[in-house]
Amino acid sequence: MKGIVIREFFGLMKGIKSILIILFITGISVLSARYMSSSSLFAEEASNPETTALAGLSFVLILFGALFVFTLSHDAVNRDIELQRIRLLITKTSRTSVIAGKFVAIWLFWAAVTMISFVIVSAITRTFVIHELLYLWVYLAFLASLCVLLSTLVTHRTYSVILSVLAGIAMPIIGLWSAFSQSSPVAAARYVLPYYPMAEQPVLLLVTAVEAGLALAAAVMLFRRKEL
Amino acid sequence: MxxxxxxxxxxxxxxxxxxxxxxxxxxxxxxxxxxxxxxxxxxxxxxxxxxxxxxxxxxxxxxxxxxxxxxxxxxxxxxxxxxxxxxxxxxxxxxxxxxxxxxxxxxxxxxxxxxxxxxxxxxxxxxxxxxxxxxxxxxxxxxxxxxxxxxxxxxxxxxxxxxxxxxxxxxxxxxxxxxxxxxxxxxxxxxxxxxxxxxxxxxxxxxxxxxxxTIAELREAHNNRFKVKVKYRSGDKSRETIWLERIRQVADDVKRSEPFLELVVDSEEDIPWIVDNAVEQQVKIFGLEIEQPSLENIFLEQAQR
Known part of the structure; x- marks a missing residue:
């Protein structure tokens, strides 16, 4: 598994994409933190610097996290199937290790990206709110597991990229709609998607963590049955 | 093991x-x-x-x-x-x-x-x-x-x-x-x-x-016979006929088109016997090609079934 994690992690890290993502997330986080601390609109929140410090980072990832994670890693598994490299992996290690390695690498990449942003924002705002970062990591684990499941389920990359964009746009819309609406037809989705826990009820992130585990288990089961 | x-x-x-x-x-x-x-x-x-x-x-x-x-x-x-x-x-x-x-x-x-x-x-x-x-x-x-x-x-x-x-x-x-x-x-x-x-x-x-x-076992199972091609010349037709009659006692598929003679024998031992008889009947041997069934023969026969 170690080799797969290293290969996948550095595959995501190298190149201009990761630098742009880090710059984008950090930039928005810093700007929004500064804006919230100075704007009268957020006077209440501004009285608590711990709230404003990572609000920007959470905000960016809640809105764009699914889109970023899905579009960047939608082909984590099916790329190796399509390019006929998967047989070289599954003849050396278990299929579970392949899926677990892909998941860990995607999650580690996003954990590293958020960590970098967190350190920069914390340095600027002079606050250190570790639990916010942990919430983000649970949320990102959920997205990474869905991404691996999608990539295992959809064999062709052309289809997985379309689905990843659609899911990346639809998920936050449905998630936030359900989180802030009591009577909407999608209200029940607040207990399935991680947006309500992220915005209102962090304790429900335990459910999100369980869901991530289930999605990963489903990906492993699917991959084990796949004829490669 | x-x-x-x-x-x-x-x-x-x-x-x-x-x-x-x-x-x-x-x-x-x-x-x-x-x-x-x-x-x-x-x-x-x-x-x-x-x-x-x-x-x-x-x-x-x-x-x-x-x-x-x-x-x-x-x-x-x-x-x-x-x-x-x-x-x-x-x-x-x-x-x-x-x-x-x-x-x-x-x-x-x-x-x-x-x-x-x-x-x-x-x-x-x-x-x-x-x-x-x-x-x-x-x-x-x-x-x-x-x-x-x-x-x-x-x-x-x-x-x-x-x-x-x-x-x-x-x-x-x-x-x-x-x-x-x-x-x-x-x-x-x-x-x-x-x-x-x-x-x-x-x-x-x-x-x-x-x-x-093994290759030997497959050959055995394939009917392990030897194909022999002889290049010869004989000055005396009657002696040549005697030689050919003797050959037919041990060989199958004897085909003659001078200066070549093609035949199939069961045993490798039959080959020197054929040469000895040629010498005896004053038939001159100029060349001898022996062919055993190769894996290719075995494979092709299998594939043609």
Whole structure:
């Protein structure tokens, strides 16, 4: 598994994409933190610097996290199937290790990206709110597991990229709609998607963590049955 | 000790049975050749044996371990799958390191270099696989299959796409593996190569093993007769006739078209007897060609059925 994690992690890290993502997330986080601390609109929140410090980072990832994670890693598994490299992996290690390695690498990449942003924002705002970062990591684990499941389920990359964009746009819309609406037809989705826990009820992130585990288990089961 | 035991192995795709209840076993240190025409089921079999495809039915035991525990012995086996591809952005050496890590084997660069040199990629180990020819990718495939000195190696068409010199190098490498006690299961279309390297051979036809044994056993089973072609000249027709009559006592299919005589004998011992009789009847022999059934003959006969 170690080799797969290293290969996948550095595959995501190298190149201009990761630098742009880090710059984008950090930039928005810093700007929004500064804006919230100075704007009268957020006077209440501004009285608590711990709230404003990572609000920007959470905000960016809640809105764009699914889109970023899905579009960047939608082909984590099916790329190796399509390019006929998967047989070289599954003849050396278990299929579970392949899926677990892909998941860990995607999650580690996003954990590293958020960590970098967190350190920069914390340095600027002079606050250190570790639990916010942990919430983000649970949320990102959920997205990474869905991404691996999608990539295992959809064999062709052309289809997985379309689905990843659609899911990346639809998920936050449905998630936030359900989180802030009591009577909407999608209200029940607040207990399935991680947006309500992220915005209102962090304790429900335990459910999100369980869901991530289930999605990963489903990906492993699917991959084990796949004829490669 | 058996390195691999296969019993009643079957693979069905939808309703089509591609591999039909095949059974065989490999002894430790043996080189086993698996032959068959395209679509005979060779790659499907090797894919089942290496955990790429799940069998529909039957049992497999690899290095004394039941198939359902195959993950526990993947470090002890090496596989060159068919149609495998590589990471274009990684060098040959980076591939070797990566595959060592995936296999969970400690990375020793010197031994990985040795493997790359053994397959003829010594000078190209720092080149990216994206720049490799098909033959070079095949060599990389063989090198990666040998990472960690596996006890059992599966090679699917190891010398296809290789030039003659490289193919000979790989042939020698397979020979040296066997001499070190490594068991090799290989498929190939190169019958001459299989005949030279393999201790035993199985011929697969339409998903079934039609022939299985050593080359000598297959020849025996194939009706191991000798085709003899004699170039001769005789000054005396009556003596020539006597000679031919004597030949017909021991040979079949005697065909004469001067200066050649073609015939088939059961035993090698009949050949000097024919020559002695020629001398006795003052028939001059200018040339003698003896042909035994080759693996190609056996294979072609099987394929034509």
């Amino acid at each position: 058996e390195a691999l035991t296969v019993h009643q192995l079957t693979k069905t795709f939808k309703s089509k049975e591609v591999v039909k209840q095949i059974s065989f076993s490999l002894k430790t240190g043996e080189v086993f050749g698996f032959l068959g025409r395209n679509g005979a089921g060779k790659s499907t079999t090797i894919n089942m044996l290496t955990g790429i495809l799940p069998p529909t039915s039957g049992t497999i035991e690899i290095l004394g371990t039941p198939y359902h525990q195959i993950n526990s012995i993947k470090r002890r086996i090496g596989v060159l799958p068919d149609n495998s591809n590589y990471y274009n952005d990684m060098t040959a050496m980076q591939h070797m390191i990566f595959f060592s890590q995936v296999k969970g084997i400690p990375v020793r660069k010197d031994s990985l270099s040795e493997l790359l040199e053994a397959v003829g990629l010594g000078e190209d180990m720092d080149r990216k696989a994206g720049q490799f020819s098909l033959g070079m990718k095949k060599k990389l495939g063989i090198a990666q299959a040998l990472i960690g000195s596996p006890e059992l190696v599966f090679l699917d068409e190891p010398t296809s796409t290789l030039d003659i010199e490289s193919a000979l190098q790989i042939r020698d490498l397979i020979g040296s593996l066997a001499s070190k006690g490594t068991t090799v299961f290989m498929t190939s279309h190169n019958l001459d190569e299989v005949e030279r390297i393999c201790d035993r051979i199985a011929i697969l036809h339409q998903g079934r093993i039609e022939k299985l044994g």
